[in-house]
Structures are given as structure tokens and as C-alpha cells.
Amino acid sequence: MNSYSRYRFTCTLSFGDIYGQIIIWLIVIFAGLAAALSLMNSPLYAFLTIGLILVISLPFLLFAFVTTLLNHIEFAVVPPEEEKNSADAASSTSAAQAAVS
Numbered sequence: 091m092n093s094y095s096r097y098r099f100t101c102t103l104s105f106g107d108i109y110g111q112i113i114i115w116l117i118v119i120f121a122g123l124a125a126a127l128s129l130m131n132s133p134l135y136a137f138l139t140i141g142l143i144l145v146i147s148l149p150f151l152l153f154a155f156v157t158t159l160l161n162h163i164e165f166a167v168v169p170p171e172e173e174k175n176s177a178d179a180a181s182s183t184s185a186a187q188a189a190v191s
Contacts, residue, residue: 096168103162111154118147 122143126136 098166098168100164100166101159101162102164103159107158107162108155111151111158115147115151118143122147 122140125143126139129136129139
């Protein structure tokens with residue numbers, strides 16, 4: 091028998107894990123829109139305000155999403171008995187698919 095083990099990749103991320111981040115980012119966007127509206131007498135400043143807020147806040151949002159995702163990725167060693175069961179199930183599934191075609 092070989093000394094290599096199989097690993098199971100699972101992602102336990104749910105919407106509730108990033109819900110707060112989305113709410114905070116929406117608050118930042120609406121605050122930026124409110125600031126832009128207050129500067130509407132000079133449209134260039136209003137446009138620059140929205141652009142600046144987006145450019146500054148987007149990297150922080152992406153960093154928060156990626157780190158949250160990476161914190162919810164798990165690798166677990168598959169026990170030998172489950173490995174054998176999954177190999178049997180895979181061979182019976184491929185045999186059933188071959189019989190259908």
C-alpha cells in the first residue's frame with residue numbers, strides 16, 4: 091500500500107460570515123454618495139469624491155473577503171475505510187454510467 095493519504099477539501103463559508111462586511115461596505119458607499127451629493131454644485135469634485143471612496147475602499151473589501159474565505163477552507167485526511175468506500179462508489183457510478191451509454 092502506498093504511503094500517500096487522500097485529503098478532503100471543504101469550504102465552510104456561509105453568507106452569515108460575510109454579511110457584516112457587505113453591510114459596512116454599503117454604508118461606506120452610501121456615505122460617499124451623500125458626500126458627492128453635497129458637492130453637486132461642482133460636479134467634478136462630486137465625481138472625484140465617489141471615485142476616491144471606491145478606489146480606497148475596494149482593496150479593503152477584497153482583502154476582507156479573501157481572508158475570510160481562506161479562514162474557512164479546511165483540509166482533512168480521509169480515513170482509509172472511507173477512502174475504500176469512496177473508491178467503490180466511484181467505480182460503481184462509472185460502471186452505471188457506462189451501462190447507460
